[in-house]
Amino acid sequence: MKKLLLATALLALTGGVAAAQTVRLGTEGAYPPFNFIDDSGNVAGFERELGDELCKRAGLTCEWVTTDWDSIIPNLQSGNYDVIIAGMSITDERAQVVDFSMNYVPPAASAYAAGSADADITGGVVSAQVGTIQAAHVAESGATLLEFPTPDETVAAVRNGEAVAVFADKDYLVPYVNESNGALMFVGEDVPLGGGVGMAFRQSDDELRGKFDAAIQSMKDDGTLNPLIKKHFGPDAKVF
Amino acid sequence: MFSSCADPKSLEGFSWLICYLTSGKHIDFYWSFLTVLILLVVTAPTALAFGFGGAVAARSHFLPLRWFGKIYTAMVRGVPDIVFFLFFVIALDQGIEWMKHQIVCPDWTEPVRQGLEFRVCPQAKVPLGTSPQIWHQLYGFALAVFTFAIVFGAFAANVLYGAMNAVPRAQLETAESYGMSHGQVFRRILVPQMWTYALPGLSNLWMILIKATPLLFLLGVKDIVYWARELGSAKTQAYAYPHPDWRLWYFLFLLVAYLCMTRVSEIVLKKLAARLNHGQATAAGEAMRRAAQ
Amino acid sequence: MTCWETVQAYAFRSLGYGEKMLPRSDFDLCQQFTLIGSGLIWNVYFGVIALAFGFFLATALALAKASHSRWLRKPAEWFIFVFRGSPLFIQFFIAYSALVMLPRGGIDILGIHLNTSWMTSAWAGAAFVLFLNTSAYAAEIFYGALMSVPKGDLEAADAYGLSGWSRFRRIQWPTMLRLAWPAYTNEAIFLFHATTLVFFSGFPAFQQRGDALYYANYFADKTFNPFVPYPIVAFYFILLTFALIGLFGLVNKRLNRHLPSNTRSRIRLRPQLIR
Numbered sequence: 125m126k127k128l129l130l131a132t133a134l135l136a137l138t139g140g141v142a143a144a145q146t147v148r149l150g151t152e153g154a155y156p157p158f159n160f161i162d163d164s165g166n167v168a169g170f171e172r173e174l175g176d177e178l179c180k181r182a183g184l185t186c187e188w189v190t191t192d193w194d195s196i197i198p199n200l201q202s203g204n205y206d207v208i209i210a211g212m213s214i215t216d217e218r219a220q221v222v223d224f225s226m227n228y229v230p231p232a233a234s235a236y237a238a239g240s241a242d243a244d245i246t247g248g249v250v251s252a253q254v255g256t257i258q259a260a261h262v263a264e265s266g267a268t269l270l271e272f273p274t275p276d277e278t279v280a281a282v283r284n285g286e287a288v289a290v291f292a293d294k295d296y297l298v299p300y301v302n303e304s305n306g307a308l309m310f311v312g313e314d315v316p317l318g319g320g321v322g323m324a325f326r327q328s329d330d331e332l333r334g335k336f337d338a339a340i341q342s343m344k345d346d347g348t349l350n351p352l353i354k355k356h357f358g359p360d361a362k363v364f
Numbered sequence: 365m366f367s368s369c370a371d372p373k374s375l376e377g378f379s380w381l382i383c384y385l386t387s388g389k390h391i392d393f394y395w396s397f398l399t400v401l402i403l404l405v406v407t408a409p410t411a412l413a414f415g416f417g418g419a420v421a422a423r424s425h426f427l428p429l430r431w432f433g434k435i436y437t438a439m440v441r442g443v444p445d446i447v448f449f450l451f452f453v454i455a456l457d458q459g460i461e462w463m464k465h466q467i468v469c470p471d472w473t474e475p476v477r478q479g480l481e482f483r484v485c486p487q488a489k490v491p492l493g494t495s496p497q498i499w500h501q502l503y504g505f506a507l508a509v510f511t512f513a514i515v516f517g518a519f520a521a522n523v524l525y526g527a528m529n530a531v532p533r534a535q536l537e538t539a540e541s542y543g544m545s546h547g548q549v550f551r552r553i554l555v556p557q558m559w560t561y562a563l564p565g566l567s568n569l570w571m572i573l574i575k576a577t578p579l580l581f582l583l584g585v586k587d588i589v590y591w592a593r594e595l596g597s598a599k600t601q602a603y604a605y606p607h608p609d610w611r612l613w614y615f616l617f618l619l620v621a622y623l624c625m626t627r628v629s630e631i632v633l634k635k636l637a638a639r640l641n642h643g644q645a646t647a648a649g650e651a652m653r654r655a656a657q
Numbered sequence: 658m659t660c661w662e663t664v665q666a667y668a669f670r671s672l673g674y675g676e677k678m679l680p681r682s683d684f685d686l687c688q689q690f691t692l693i694g695s696g697l698i699w700n701v702y703f704g705v706i707a708l709a710f711g712f713f714l715a716t717a718l719a720l721a722k723a724s725h726s727r728w729l730r731k732p733a734e735w736f737i738f739v740f741r742g743s744p745l746f747i748q749f750f751i752a753y754s755a756l757v758m759l760p761r762g763g764i765d766i767l768g769i770h771l772n773t774s775w776m777t778s779a780w781a782g783a784a785f786v787l788f789l790n791t792s793a794y795a796a797e798i799f800y801g802a803l804m805s806v807p808k809g810d811l812e813a814a815d816a817y818g819l820s821g822w823s824r825f826r827r828i829q830w831p832t833m834l835r836l837a838w839p840a841y842t843n844e845a846i847f848l849f850h851a852t853t854l855v856f857f858s859g860f861p862a863f864q865q866r867g868d869a870l871y872y873a874n875y876f877a878d879k880t881f882n883p884f885v886p887y888p889i890v891a892f893y894f895i896l897l898t899f900a901l902i903g904l905f906g907l908v909n910k911r912l913n914r915h916l917p918s919n920t921r922s923r924i925r926l927r928p929q930l931i932r
Contacts, residue, residue: 148500153594154594154597156602157602160602160603161594163603163605164387164388164389165391165392169602187497192584194874194878195584197881198877198881198882198883199584201481201482202454202457202482203461203483203484203489204457204500217681249863254862254878255878263678263865264678268864269864269865270861270863272861276598277597277861279598280598281757281861285757299600299601299602300598303600326481326483327478328478328481441846442894442895442898442899443894444851444853444870444890444891444894446850446857447853447890448891450870450873450874450883450887451884451887454883454884455884571741571742575742575744575745578744578746578747579746611754612754612755612758615754618747619747619751622742622743622744623739623742623743626741626742627738627742
């Protein structure tokens with residue numbers, strides 16, 4: 125028995141050397157254009173391209189894993205994957221339990237998209253995804269919060285009249301508003317929330333975080349990050 | 365899949381629909397039906413085995429074992445299965461890794477629990493961090509099967525316990541008078557005879573199991589509900605096949621699929637019941653005897 | 658905040674009374690117990706509404722299924738088949754997707770204005786689905802019991818000149834209830850368990866008012882620790898189950914009061930017809 129265990133341990137050790145380190149990237153896969161499942165069933169979007177490039181620069185082999193937004197942090201902590209790269213805004217609340225990399229998308233505005241220009245976003249029913257900073261903001265704003273588990277349902281709620289407006293990352297809402305033929309529009313002021321979007325790591329994983337931080341920095345320095353942002357979020361997106 | 369589908373945005377009407385329904389994502393959706401069927405096929409015997417163990421434990425003469433059996437069978441009656449699923453899988457996963465950690469890395473000094481983090485040595489991860497994605501998926505699936513089996517095993521234990529008690533005393537006494545030992549009575553008479561009494565309950569349980577499979581997606585397995593939600597939700601131009609919110613249609617499709625599954629099961633189970641009731645000293649067996657005369 | 662203040666602030670939070678904001682930091686056990694308990698009000702509400710209305714529909718469906726008329730029997734059989742044959746999870750989802758398609762402004766039928774917007778809220782829509790669902794399950798139980806009413810009882814009723822409604826009300830119905838009650842108790846327990854699905858599939862939580870599982874999920878999300886809130890939900894449901902067994906046991910006693918004690922059907926918790 126002991127021999128067998130030793131053999132597996134050895135195998136694991138040598139395997140680790142030969143195949144470099146495999147890092148598992150956890151994402152939601154339901155938040156276009158940040159991350160989504162494309163029509164051939166693979167993870168795609170801004171973060172897919174970014175993540176693959178970062179892994180290349182850091183010399184890591186990466187694998188993509190999708191999970192529910194609800195359980196994305198507990199699953200990181202129990203080690204089901206090593207990194208969260210899922211359009212997650214950097215907030216103090218989250219920073220208490222995970223460590224963030226430097227942001228790879230600048231602090232961006234959140235916005236209200238509504239079905240009509242006179243929508244009452246301060247007193248009416250506003251939809252948001254459960255467990256997001258936007259949901260917390262709506263709960264405080266005096267509007268009535270209507271929560272859904274996936275981002276796409278929050279937009280659907282405005283279309284079918286359940287909510288007067290949806291409050292989400294502006295980058296996420298822009299394609300929906302543009303393609304709605306006037307059925308959806310932005311109302312009210314944009315609200316700056318969070319400290320940009322970053323990758324999240326277990327607090328004990330400083331080494332891995334360092335590698336990704338260096339890779340992000342190198343992309344910022346050589347000017348490859350900004351075009352990538354523009355490619356996915358449109359020419360008006362905020363860049364570094 | 366087809367070469368004509370290379371540029372979906374230029375397609376229209378029927379050819380668009382054909383390409384849409386055969387996109388890689390839809391193929392994954394169709395395969396996920398197999399996932400559900402495999403889960404059913406694997407879970408049912410596992411749960412039955414757990415249930416059998418639970419029922420035997422609940423009948424045991426050894427007090428702690430009897431208590432264990434009784435608590436296990438009472439557990440699922442009190443707690444909604446969804447609550448179980450929400451935390452049991454994480455607990456199970458961590459439990460397995462903790463045990464492996466104890467064996468593989470005995471001289472690991474850092475605490476396993478650091479605040480909220482659960483950290484075992486890299487060699488103790490199940491599956492190893494270096495293993496390919498397919499192992500992670502299989503492991504996740506195995507955890508799901510185990511969780512389902514625990515919950516439904518408790519239901520099955522309820523049914524089997526009742527069935528064991530329902531076997532007529534006279535049959536057991538006859539066996540004893542032939543000089544069979546306790547174990548022999550159990551193996552030769554009680555177990556073969558109990559199935560006819562257990563079948564109505566077990567059939568019902570099978571139906572419940574089918575209807576519980578949508579909860580798979582809570583356990584992180586990409587089942588038919590996951591894909592139906594993913595495929596049905598509104599798609600922007602970022603996707604190859606943009607469309608509005610079609611979730612209702614996908615879920616209606618799932619509804620029909622589930623109704624087919626339960627209907628087929630009903631027919632099969634009815635036939636099985638007829639076989640088991642043949643020649644039994646029960647009302648159903650008597651009815652069959654009369655009908656045959 | 659002391660625990661008592663927490664209770665005052667959050668005991669009825671699920672109904673919209675008390676503190677508007679949910680706790681955001683410094684989570685303690687007291688908060689979790691209070692809020693999850695507050696959410697339990699919704700579970701009880703859904704269960705009670707569905708059972709209370711479902712009882713009558715189930716009786717009607719059982720009678721329809723036992724009827725000789727095709728026109729009554731077939732629809733009842735289909736209704737029972739559809740609701741018993743498909744997952745509640747998917748029923749919720751379809752119901753919500755269908756309800757939001759109703760015109761927002763309301764419908765005008767024959768000059769009567771029907772307001773439709775309230776139907777998509779969980780308190781109405783989800784309760785309605787649960788009502789239909791439990792009716793189908795209970796109808797199957799009642800139908801089985803109706804078929805097991807002893808032949809002698811019916812012949813005795815004939816001999817007394819009872820027929821139609823009075824035969825049903827005085828002979829068939831009480832016996833049917835007595836025979837069905839143990840299985841019906843189980844159905845009730847599992848219906849209460851099923852109420853936890855409401856905010857998990859389809860129906861959105863309004864102003865952060867949700868059921869026990871909704872708040873447990875909230876805490877699990879905020880504290881990143883699922884091992885405290887979910888067992889609390891489990892604890893509450895065990896209490897609820899005991900209360901139900903006690904309550905249904907009292908009714909069972911009354912239904913069986915005319916029988917000699919050795920032939921009474923006790924609520925045996927080893928059912929043939931569980932959900």
